């Protein structure tokens with residue numbers, strides 16, 4: 001009896017350690033003007049919270065990247081256009097009602113395209129950053145940093161080049177790893193279409209590639225995001241565009257990844273490039 005009880009307690013503890021609250025912001029294969037919001041307790045099985053949850057008056061919303069900020073609001077940065085020199089940020093208090101918060105203009109007039117702004121709350125510096133892919137042409141994209149200069153994420157300074165990544169990389173997503181004391185970036189080599197892995201001691205670089213080519217067997221894919229799970233492990237999500245599937249893969253160390261699987265629940269094939277965030 002006692003051992004059964006202990007086993008039950010251990011199971012409960014294990015379940016608890018893997019549980020949390022996760023939110024997932026995406027656009028969809030049926031529209032690039034509608035954002036959908038999902039949530040989950042395990043970072044894998046997602047329920048629709050609202051879709052469409054936000055349709056910007058300016059039209060496009062691709063690549064929505066979500067955070068919950070210290071002020072309690074949710075913020076989503078997103079791509080506003082295939083061509084142009086700005087990205088936008090929307091805000092919500094409840095994940096349901098979204099309004100435009102600010103539009104950030106790119107001062108570098110040589111750039112013609114502004115893609116995939118990914119919000120990154122840096123645990124090391126406490127700053128909120130956005131990593132965005134800027135391209136003078138379709139084959140010269142590189143990642144740049146913007147950093148919030150006020151508490152309400154209204155004013156941003158940038159662009160600062162992330163040296164060592166490029167030329168021709170898009171969809172750069174960064175995660176801080178306390179254990180290695182380094183930033184890890186997963187970024188799409190737009191020449192080969194593979195996700196590659198680079199590391200750095202500072203966000204602006206210099207970045208060094210440590211895994212390249214089809215190193216994890218993800219195949220051609222884009223829009224990676226790395227979610228830190230409740231148990232400290234990592235889960236990569238990406239838009240696997242060869243197969244038209246939304247894939248995920250797990251890792252304990254950010255180097256070795258499990259064979260990828262499709263995101264369950266009928267989402268794969270419908271959802272496109274988004275961000276899964278662990279809200280704790």
Ligand SMILES: *[C@@H]1O[C@H](CO)[C@@H](O)[C@H](O)[C@H]1NC(C)=O
Pocket residue numbers: 020021022039040041047048049
């Ligand atoms: C997910 O959203 C639904 C609908 O708003 C809500 O009832 C539920 O509590 C949420 N679950 C989590 C884990 O946040």
Ligand SMILES: *[C@@H]1O[C@H](CO)[C@@H](O)[C@H](O)[C@H]1NC(C)=O
Pocket residue numbers: 189191192196209212213
């Ligand atoms: C990106 O892909 C191209 C084409 O396969 C390759 O030549 C280049 O070395 C790759 N870049 C890195 C850093 O691996």
